[in-house]
Amino acid sequence: MLRLPRFTFEAPATMDAAVRMLRERGAAEDEPAAVGTPRLRVMVVAGGTDLFPNMKRRQFQPETLISLHRAADRAIANGSGLRIGAGATLTQVAGHDVVRERYPALAEAAALVSTPQLRNVGTIGGNVALDTRCNWYDQSLFWRGAEGFCMKTDPSVVCRVAPSSPRCLAVASADTVPALIALGARVRVANADGERELALADLYREDGIRYMAIARDEIVTAVLLPEADGWRSTYLKLRDRGSFDFPIVGLAAAVRFEGTAVADARVAITAVGSRPVLVEAAGAALIGTSLEDDAIAAAADAAHRAARPMDNTSGTLAQRKRTVPVFATRALRALRPH
Numbered sequence: 001m002l003r004l005p006r007f008t009f010e011a012p013a014t015m016d017a018a019v020r021m022l023r024e025r026g027a028a029e030d031e032p033a034a035v036g037t038p039r040l041r042v043m044v045v046a047g048g049t050d051l052f053p054n055m056k057r058r059q060f061q062p063e064t065l066i067s068l069h070r071a072a073d074r075a076i077a078n079g080s081g082l083r084i085g086a087g088a089t090l091t092q093v094a095g096h097d098v099v100r101e102r103y104p105a106l107a108e109a110a111a112l113v114s115t116p117q118l119r120n121v122g123t124i125g126g127n128v129a130l131d132t133r134c135n136w137y138d139q140s141l142f143w144r145g146a147e148g149f150c151m152k153t154d155p156s157v158v159c160r161v162a163p164s165s166p167r168c169l170a171v172a173s174a175d176t177v178p179a180l181i182a183l184g185a186r187v188r189v190a191n192a193d194g195e196r197e198l199a200l201a202d203l204y205r206e207d208g209i210r211y212m213a214i215a216r217d218e219i220v221t222a223v224l225l226p227e228a229d230g231w232r233s234t235y236l237k238l239r240d241r242g243s244f245d246f247p248i249v250g251l252a253a254a255v256r257f258e259g260t261a262v263a264d265a266r267v268a269i270t271a272v273g274s275r276p277v278l279v280e281a282a283g284a285a286l287i288g289t290s291l292e293d294d295a296i297a298a299a300a301d302a303a304h305r306a307a308r309p310m311d312n313t314s315g316t317l318a319q320r321k322r323t324v325p326v327f328a329t330r331a332l333r334a335l336r337p338h
């Protein structure tokens with residue numbers, strides 16, 4: 001049985017206290033990579049559905065864990081658009097009436113994460129901040145020690161997937177993220193100096209180690225969705241087992257019609273690179289069309305070109321790359337008005 005390492009547990013009552021504590025305990029100066037088991041000074045934990053298994057495998061060994069359980073907002077508030085507190089569970093998101101009716105891609109993606117038990121505890125904030133994954137990395141310390149560590153936990157070692165790669169190729173694997181990007185989501189991010197807002201698509205970097213573009217002493221506090229008037233959306237996921245599994249391809253599409261023509265469109269993909277990608281050329285290929293077959297083919301081709309899977313998850317590289325245009329075609333056909 002794998003056991004958790006020792007750590008100090010803090011559970012501040014407010015987000016202000018949480019971000020202050022994160023700064024005071026030295027999060028900003030922490031560097032994630034160190035030999036075998038990164039011994040970070042401090043990390044935040046929400047539902048713990050991903051972080052605790054990772055800690056058991058010694059992918060992380062923080063001295064202090066700051067729980068967001070008391071501090072994070074769990075409300076889903078409908079105003080001009082939708083505000084989802086980072087502490088809202090995936091079950092809450094998947095079952096919320098407004099999400100199901102107006103933001104179906106998000107409801108579908110949240111419902112496809114893992115298992116009911118993990119969705120009852122796992123949060124939207126934790127999903128948005130989910131660690132990248134890789135066959136060489138998501139292994140026990142014993143396995144990694146025996147096979148040899150990789151760049152993600154030991155900066156002096158090469159990437160085991162592509163030894164000549166200058167960067168870590170671990171894969172973005174959060175289901176809700178492409179759906180949120182296709183829906184035009186923004187995120188609120190807090191640190192000890194205050195709060196700011198950015199497009200969700202800008203939250204990520206093409207780097208399996210430092211995969212988020214925010215500082216290590218910042219916390220995602222909420223996801224904001226714009227008004228959904230006229231938008232239709234959907235999410236498709238390829239995974240090994242239908243019962244539960246991380247995506248090995250995820251694709252979300254959203255289109256807004258004015259009359260019979262598409263006025264706005266977004267296609268986003270995940271699990272085929274270190275960051276989720278908004279495929280701008282795919283959206284552009286659809287504008288002004290009525291989602292005719294040739295317009296869909298052009299968008300599918302753009303999504304295919306944007307997908308850069310590596311051989312570091314289950315499925316084959318060719319299968320995952322080929323799935324992207326197939327999913328784009330299926331998703332966009334499903335969004336045609338009947």
Ligand SMILES: Cc1cc2nc3c(=O)[nH]c(=O)nc-3n(C[C@H](O)[C@H](O)[C@H](O)COP(=O)(O)OP(=O)(O)OC[C@H]3O[C@@H](n4cnc5c(N)ncnc54)[C@H](O)[C@@H]3O)c2cc1C
Nearest residue numbers: 046047048049050051114122123125126127129175220245
């Ligand atoms: C067997 C199994 C199957 C899974 N299948 C899927 C799947 O199919 N699809 C999928 O997307 N995920 C899957 N997961 C991963 C996980 O359950 C979900 O991604 C979940 O949403 C994570 O949320 P959490 O609140 O539990 O995050 P945690 O585990 O608490 O945290 C995850 C990461 O996010 C950081 N974090 C948490 N909250 C915040 C915040 N507010 N701001 C900044 N950083 C934060 C933590 O420090 C940690 O690095 C699976 C996990 C397991 C164990």
